[in-house]
Amino acid sequence: MALTPDDVRDVLRVLDSSGLDELHLELADLTLTVRREGATGWTAEQQVLRAPVVEHTAAPVAAAEAGPAQADVREGLVAVHPPLLGTFYRAPQPGAPPFVDVGDDVTEDTVVGVVETMKMMTPVHAGVRGTVAEFRLGNGEFAEADSVLLLVKPASGGGVR
Amino acid sequence: MTSPTRLRRLLIANRGEIAARVIRTCSLLGIESVLAASEADLDSLPARLADRVVRLGPAAASASYLDPDAVVRAARLVGADAVHPGYGFLSENPSLARACAAAGIVFVGPTPESLEAVGDKLTARSHALTAGLPVVPGGEAADLAQARAVAEEVGYPLLVKAVGGGGGRGMKLVREPADLAHTLDLAVSEAAAAFGDPRVYLERYVSSGRHVEVQVLGDGSRAVALGDRDCSVQRRYQKLFEEAPAPLLSDRLRAEMADTALRLCAHLGYRGLGTVELLVDRERDTFYFLEMNARIQVEHPVTEMITGLDLVAEQLAVAEGLPLRIRQEDVVLTGHAVECRINAEDWAAGFRPSPGRIDRVVLPVGDGLRVDTHVQGGSVVPPYYDSLLAKLIVHGTDRADALARARAALDLLRIEGVTTTVPVHQALLADPEFSAGGVDTAFFERFLHTHQPDLVGAR
Numbered sequence: 001m002a003l004t005p006d007d008v009r010d011v012l013r014v015l016d017s018s019g020l021d022e023l024h025l026e027l028a029d030l031t032l033t034v035r036r037e038g039a040t041g042w043t044a045e046q047q048v049l050r051a052p053v054v055e056h057t058a059a060p061v062a063a064a065e066a067g068p069a070q071a072d073v074r075e076g077l078v079a080v081h082p083p084l085l086g087t088f089y090r091a092p093q094p095g096a097p098p099f100v101d102v103g104d105d106v107t108e109d110t111v112v113g114v115v116e117t118m119k120m121m122t123p124v125h126a127g128v129r130g131t132v133a134e135f136r137l138g139n140g141e142f143a144e145a146d147s148v149l150l151l152v153k154p155a156s157g158g159g160v161r
Numbered sequence: 162m163t164s165p166t167r168l169r170r171l172l173i174a175n176r177g178e179i180a181a182r183v184i185r186t187c188s189l190l191g192i193e194s195v196l197a198a199s200e201a202d203l204d205s206l207p208a209r210l211a212d213r214v215v216r217l218g219p220a221a222a223s224a225s226y227l228d229p230d231a232v233v234r235a236a237r238l239v240g241a242d243a244v245h246p247g248y249g250f251l252s253e254n255p256s257l258a259r260a261c262a263a264a265g266i267v268f269v270g271p272t273p274e275s276l277e278a279v280g281d282k283l284t285a286r287s288h289a290l291t292a293g294l295p296v297v298p299g300g301e302a303a304d305l306a307q308a309r310a311v312a313e314e315v316g317y318p319l320l321v322k323a324v325g326g327g328g329g330r331g332m333k334l335v336r337e338p339a340d341l342a343h344t345l346d347l348a349v350s351e352a353a354a355a356f357g358d359p360r361v362y363l364e365r366y367v368s369s370g371r372h373v374e375v376q377v378l379g380d381g382s383r384a385v386a387l388g389d390r391d392c393s394v395q396r397r398y399q400k401l402f403e404e405a406p407a408p409l410l411s412d413r414l415r416a417e418m419a420d421t422a423l424r425l426c427a428h429l430g431y432r433g434l435g436t437v438e439l440l441v442d443r444e445r446d447t448f449y450f451l452e453m454n455a456r457i458q459v460e461h462p463v464t465e466m467i468t469g470l471d472l473v474a475e476q477l478a479v480a481e482g483l484p485l486r487i488r489q490e491d492v493v494l495t496g497h498a499v500e501c502r503i504n505a506e507d508w509a510a511g512f513r514p515s516p517g518r519i520d521r522v523v524l525p526v527g528d529g530l531r532v533d534t535h536v537q538g539g540s541v542v543p544p545y546y547d548s549l550l551a552k553l554i555v556h557g558t559d560r561a562d563a564l565a566r567a568r569a570a571l572d573l574l575r576i577e578g579v580t581t582t583v584p585v586h587q588a589l590l591a592d593p594e595f596s597a598g599g600v601d602t603a604f605f606e607r608f609l610h611t612h613q614p615d616l617v618g619a620r
């Protein structure tokens with residue numbers, strides 16, 4: 001169990017009157033370091049070591065296998081990655097038509113999707129001029145920072161910006 | 162009223178710092194805490210603090226924290242006699258409240274009827290009007306004649322708002338009577354195009370407003386007001402900093418606000434913890450009802466600091482069916498408290514989210530200091546949920562003292578491994594306009610405008 005703020009304040013009082021600058025406490029399932037910081041300040045660093053007691057564990061959910069297939073980019077195509085990890089959406093809102101589809105022409109600045117990270121939306125730009133060749137991640141699927149969202153066949157004379 | 166049920170085992174259907182907060186009161190009260198955690202939160206700090214953990218569902222909130230069936234299933238599985246919904250997620254969802262009732266489980270929150278009454282802005286506004294609360298003056302404008310009549314009452318400047326709009330969309334400002342006809346025509350055609358609904362209404366334009374809210378607690382037949390809070394420091398409707406009491410309000414206005422909040426509670430027969438949000442018109446020195454939040458708030462600790470109450474404990478007591486233990490005359494407010502929300506965001510990069518692994522958490526400690534958090538060294542901040550990492554809460558003898566102590570505490574607080582908004586709060590607390598108190602809701606955008614270039618340069 002963690003120490004309550006009151007517990008930590010009790011430790012502080014003892015420490016303050018002792019003239020010591022630091023106390024390191026190791027208990028069965030937690031560690032606590034209290035430090036004097038300058039003239040009047042104190043900090044605490046607490047680590048709860050106790051492992052969570054998880055019940056009713058169903059069969060482990062198979063991790064979404066990214067695998068080489070997802071990241072495999074055929075020659076002549078350019079991969080579009082998310083600007084940061086998050087849930088990938090192909091349309092601005094549920095039920096709306098997708099930003100782009102296979103066969104659509106895109107420029108560097110064309111928005112091809114959005115990723116939702118911590119409830120914030122970040123647009124995904126194609127980053128290349130060309131034609132959408134294939135989607136590698138479906139709507140609502142989670143994208144790691146290095147996931148391939150889609151592939152673009154660059155227009156002749158075009159390239160990665 | 163049914164006879165009180167003593168709660169023995171509480172399912173916490175939430176995550177993050179509020180889960181850790183509820184667990185703390187459970188252990189103080191000797192209630193067994195069971196955390197319902199998604200796949201992404203099974204090894205979180207709250208999971209380590211809870212007596213037990215039950216798997217709620219996959220990481221995506223829609224299949225876990227937002228699924229009423231999953232929550233009730235989890236509660237049944239562990240034999241919980243109550244469900245605490247925290248804030249956000251299903252906390253104000255009448256169907257969870259109903260599903261709990263059907264399963265014979267106590268929902269720690271208001272009745273489904275109260276949740277529905279304040280659930281959407283229009284219903285809440287009509288209840289507020291029935292209860293005699295002040296609302297932002299305005300009315301429907303079906304044609305120019307009606308618009309002119311409404312405008313006469315409301316005064317200029319005013320807003321033409323699309324009925325189908327919201328969240329800042331579909332609003333037009335009319336500065337003087339000569340512009341009304343033209344703006345109305347434009348607003349109607351734009352509303353039809355943008356929202357498929359040409360209806361518009363007029364509303365008084367509050368050019369400088371403060372967000373002040375009153376904390377209430379009711380037992381279904383009686384309610385008390387537990388002081389007010391100011392939450393005007395916001396970015397895109399997200400609060401960053403809160404304080405209690407709201408600074409620089411006249412005693413008359415403060416008393417009227419408390420009275421207004423209690424009138425709504427009486428009208429609803431409100432049971433539970435709640436917050437009545439008000440918009441203070443700085444120019445007219447008056448206020449209007451905005452909405453009611455029928456749950457515990459993120460910023461509840463500032464109220465706890467100045468009242469000395471444990472709001473979660475009080476919330477659990479009324480959920481057990483007990484009458485209020487507090488009389489209005491027992492509510493004594495001491496000093497001033499402030500709260501800084503520390504988020505995993507990079508303000509130098511447009512508040513870009515910063516999920517990832519936390520390396521180290523060093524927190525300031527001492528009298529009048531409190532940090533509510535859900536992370537420690539080794540914790541992973543998942544990308545699926547909001548970015549709140551910790552709340553630094555500081556209690557001082559007065560506002561200046563609280564701010565001075567908050568500045569010192571922020572300098573000692575270190576959360577390493579992800580980018581945090583600690584620098585935003587350091588800059589905010591150094592700002593003279595903010596330090597003077599009583600800023601409006603437009604303040605923070607102005608503040609960002611003047612401070613962000615410096616900060617980017619400083620990196």
